[in-house]
Amino acid sequence: MSTTIEPVLAPSSSANAGESQLLELSMGPQHPSTHGVFRMDVVLDGERVLRLKPVFGYLHRNHEKIAEQESYLGSMPYTDRLDYICSLTNNWAYALAVEKLAGIQVPERAEYIRIITAELTRFLNHSALIGFLTQDMGASGTPLMYAFRERETILDLFESLTGARMMCNYMRFGGCRVDLPAGWLDQTRKFVATLPRFLDEFERLLATNEILMARTQGVGVMSKELAINAGVTGPILRASGVNYDLRKVDKYGIYDRFAFKIPLGEHGDTYDRYMIRLLEMRESLKILNQALKDIPEGPIVDPKTKIRGFKPRPGEAYGRIESPKGELGFYLISDGTANPYRYRVRSCCMMNLTVLEQLCIGHNVADVVVILGSIDIVMGEVDR
Amino acid sequence: MTLETIKSEIEATVPGCVLEIIPNPSPSAQHSLRIDPAHAVAIVTFLRDAEHLRFDYCSNVTGIDWPVKEISEKVKVKQIVDGIEQEIEEVRKSHTGGYLEVVYHLFSMEKKHGPVILRMRTEDRAERVHLPSLTPVWQSAEFQEREIFDLYGVIFDGHPDLRRILMWDGFKDHPMRKDYVEPDDYEYEPTAHDEVLERARQHRTVMGAL
Amino acid sequence: MFGEGILKGLAETARNFLGSYVSKKRLTTVQYPEERLPQIEAYRNFPFLVYDGEDWQQGLRCVSCFICEKECPPKCIIIEKSTDKKPDAVGKLQFYPKVFNIDISVCMSCQICVEVCPFDAIKMDTDYELSTTNRFSALLWDKQQLAKSNEHYHKIHPTEAAAVDAQLAAERAKVAAKTKAAAEARPASPTTAANTNGSGPNPADKPVPAGSEK
Numbered sequence: 001m002s003t004t005i006e007p008v009l010a011p012s013s014s015a016n017a018g019e020s021q022l023l024e025l026s027m028g029p030q031h032p033s034t035h036g037v038f039r040m041d042v043v044l045d046g047e048r049v050l051r052l053k054p055v056f057g058y059l060h061r062n063h064e065k066i067a068e069q070e071s072y073l074g075s076m077p078y079t080d081r082l083d084y085i086c087s088l089t090n091n092w093a094y095a096l097a098v099e100k101l102a103g104i105q106v107p108e109r110a111e112y113i114r115i116i117t118a119e120l121t122r123f124l125n126h127s128a129l130i131g132f133l134t135q136d137m138g139a140s141g142t143p144l145m146y147a148f149r150e151r152e153t154i155l156d157l158f159e160s161l162t163g164a165r166m167m168c169n170y171m172r173f174g175g176c177r178v179d180l181p182a183g184w185l186d187q188t189r190k191f192v193a194t195l196p197r198f199l200d201e202f203e204r205l206l207a208t209n210e211i212l213m214a215r216t217q218g219v220g221v222m223s224k225e226l227a228i229n230a231g232v233t234g235p236i237l238r239a240s241g242v243n244y245d246l247r248k249v250d251k252y253g254i255y256d257r258f259a260f261k262i263p264l265g266e267h268g269d270t271y272d273r274y275m276i277r278l279l280e281m282r283e284s285l286k287i288l289n290q291a292l293k294d295i296p297e298g299p300i301v302d303p304k305t306k307i308r309g310f311k312p313r314p315g316e317a318y319g320r321i322e323s324p325k326g327e328l329g330f331y332l333i334s335d336g337t338a339n340p341y342r343y344r345v346r347s348c349c350m351m352n353l354t355v356l357e358q359l360c361i362g363h364n365v366a367d368v369v370v371i372l373g374s375i376d377i378v379m380g381e382v383d384r
Numbered sequence: 385m386t387l388e389t390i391k392s393e394i395e396a397t398v399p400g401c402v403l404e405i406i407p408n409p410s411p412s413a414q415h416s417l418r419i420d421p422a423h424a425v426a427i428v429t430f431l432r433d434a435e436h437l438r439f440d441y442c443s444n445v446t447g448i449d450w451p452v453k454e455i456s457e458k459v460k461v462k463q464i465v466d467g468i469e470q471e472i473e474e475v476r477k478s479h480t481g482g483y484l485e486v487v488y489h490l491f492s493m494e495k496k497h498g499p500v501i502l503r504m505r506t507e508d509r510a511e512r513v514h515l516p517s518l519t520p521v522w523q524s525a526e527f528q529e530r531e532i533f534d535l536y537g538v539i540f541d542g543h544p545d546l547r548r549i550l551m552w553d554g555f556k557d558h559p560m561r562k563d564y565v566e567p568d569d570y571e572y573e574p575t576a577h578d579e580v581l582e583r584a585r586q587h588r589t590v591m592g593a594l
Numbered sequence: 595m596f597g598e599g600i601l602k603g604l605a606e607t608a609r610n611f612l613g614s615y616v617s618k619k620r621l622t623t624v625q626y627p628e629e630r631l632p633q634i635e636a637y638r639n640f641p642f643l644v645y646d647g648e649d650w651q652q653g654l655r656c657v658s659c660f661i662c663e664k665e666c667p668p669k670c671i672i673i674e675k676s677t678d679k680k681p682d683a684v685g686k687l688q689f690y691p692k693v694f695n696i697d698i699s700v701c702m703s704c705q706i707c708v709e710v711c712p713f714d715a716i717k718m719d720t721d722y723e724l725s726t727t728n729r730f731s732a733l734l735w736d737k738q739q740l741a742k743s744n745e746h747y748h749k750i751h752p753t754e755a756a757a758v759d760a761q762l763a764a765e766r767a768k769v770a771a772k773t774k775a776a777a778e779a780r781p782a783s784p785t786t787a788a789n790t791n792g793s794g795p796n797p798a799d800k801p802v803p804a805g806s807e808k
């Protein structure tokens with residue numbers, strides 16, 4: 001007596017006989033490497049990816065509708081929780097949009113403080129990212145903890161300035177909430193002076209590592225045309241060779257006073273996206289050194305701004321900044337009342353996910369994790 | 385390169401299109417251009433491919449809900465009363481809104497200029513909510529148009545994969561609309577007040593004393 | 595040589611590992627809860643109500659103006675105004691909150707209530723070891739749990755408390771100077787001289803000047 005074993009995916013016809021070998025896998029919302037509650041439905045032929053469908057919305061907290069019922073200031077703590085790793089740049093993007101909407105001027109000292117905190121945030125975001133990317137590749141924790149050592153010092157600086165490590169709620173419309181405490185500038189200068197040594201150490205640790213190079217070079221190549229058409233922004237756009245950085249294009253804040261370069265990649269693969277972040281951290285240090293040297297005294301906030309009862313004139317405005325992950329924009333429509341009529345977050349992580357399928361096709365499942373890690377998503381911003 | 389020159393160039397290139405400049409009263413001075421849905425794809429293809437414009441980057445696609453709002457304004461009207469021409473104030477009621485709107489923010493990565501803001505309006509908020517999809521022109525509109533379909537209910541014709549993106553697949557209704565009513569799911573909350581307290585009281589009387 | 599990058603990386607790891615025995619900077623682990631890092635002064639966790647003096651009910655600065663309840667983004671503050679009044683720090687009669695609850699399971703420590711309070715009555719506490727066994731009622735703090743003294747405020751945020759005290763003292767000095775100037779500017783009226791001889795003031799025919807009521 002012979003027993004026949006039924007195939008799991010029965011072939012429907014002889015023409016589709018090849019299809020019966022396909023495996024549909026859900027790299028589900030609970031996964032240690034998907035950077036949050038993010039699901040990818042991949043169709044695999046053996047180990048090769050044929051189709052990939054990203055599914056998100058697990059962290060949708062209805063931020064845009066809540067903002068229609070809160071006052072303009074009341075939405076500021078919610079913006080901290082969008083991209084929860086870089087809360088100060090989220091605050092700045094929202095404050096910029098409201099300042100454009102209402103025509104508020106920002107004093108000079110506040111602009112310097114905004115740039116210092118934004119570049120510190122960029123540093124800590126990139127260092128967390130390169131730590132997490134190596135963690136996803138299997139270097140179980142060591143480079144991550146080295147990166148987090150520096151991140152902890154920056155978070156302590158934020159805590160002494162704003163009162164909280166991650167949910168800072170620091171920017172206000174027309175400036176910043178409180179002035180720098182005594183000794184903060186010296187502490188920051190001393191800390192920033194130690195950072196180049198940390199970057200050198202990190203590069204010695206990983207940049208010429210053969211395993212890293214074998215797993216990232218040639219993996220997930222994104223062409224220039226695809227990047228521009230898909231609306232991808234941030235370091236991954238520049239890794240594909242497109243010179244578009246909002247700090248140089250829009251010149252928001254007082255970025256035009258600082259001398260810094262924009263690193264560009266040549267190949268557009270994961271290795272380029274990884275090295276771009278290391279290079280951008282060095283450029284951030286240049287900006288930080290200049291800003292910490294030149295910061296003037298003066299008021300912290302525009303004296304005419306109101307904390308309560310802020311009612312801008314009817315109209316609309318779109319304000320955007322170069323957050324560490326890409327272009328973060330806020331589109332506000334005001335109808336003259338204390339609550340915005342429409343509050344929209346243009347989320348860079350969600351736009352960067354548009355290309356995920358096209359980058360992963362043809363690669364192995366293990367590369368999907370690496371490519372997703374290099375795109376750098378935070379689900380709080382994708383889902384809002 | 386102002387919005388007026390762009391408007392005249394589009395009118396010269398795409399025959400039959402209906403454009404309107406919507407001014408923006410706020411200090412940001414970001415005026416927008418309203419385009420008609422029938423010629424939308426031709427207009428944006430021209431904007432993307434024209435040599436001096438090259439708007440190759442569609443940054444933001446927003447959906448807005450404008451429910452019907454009645455506005456009454458006082459208008460001075462000349463009328464003949466008892467043989468004498470007099471100016472009387474009349475109250476005129478009119479309606480604004482009653483449509484869904486989609487706003488596109490365009491920038492140029494090649495020429496580094498922008499933004500150009502385009503608006504498209506549907507005919508009403510119930511049945512005639514179809515608009516052409518601009519995803520064949522810019523892939524960046526793909527997820528954002530899906531989100532507008534999910535949260536507002538605008539149906540984009542020509543979109544490669546139009547289904548819900550943030551809400552789950554079996555969800556009914558469109559949450560970001562102004563007249564959205566939340567489902568009645570009651571959960572114990574110790575600090576209920578305002579409308580949550582009203583709902584809690586109704587549930588308590590139904591469930592009996594807690 | 596193939597593998598050189600890996601060896602360089604391993605050398606870096608060895609330097610960190612062996613260095614952690616000799617250098618404090620490389621040994622970053624703090625054995626919590628036996629060891630604790632010194633807390634940063636500006637840290638904020640959940641709000642608390644400030645009271646001056648000894649009696650927490652009499653010295654409570656809050657006058658139940660509802661501003662923090664209105665501005666709170668997640669709406670976690672619930673206030674009920676009292677019907678009678680009590681004297682505040684300068685003796686003026688003010689309303690006080692009969693009920694003041696904060697739901698700390700909802701509070702997101704955004705500090706907007708502190709920013710908008712015109713009376714410096716609500717400030718941010720720094721205690722974070724707050725675990726309870728009850729999910730709902732233990733996380734709803736009432737007025738008594740929230741009221742902490744001004745000395746406690748000085749202990750947790752010394753510079754901020756000193757600035758608040760200086761500002762309040764300056765405001766009270768200004769108000770006192772104004773009432774003194776108003777009292778001195780009032781001319782001595784003949785009814786006041788007659789009052790000292792008469793049986794007592796007759797409230798019906800003598801107007802009481804403003805600023806003299808206690």
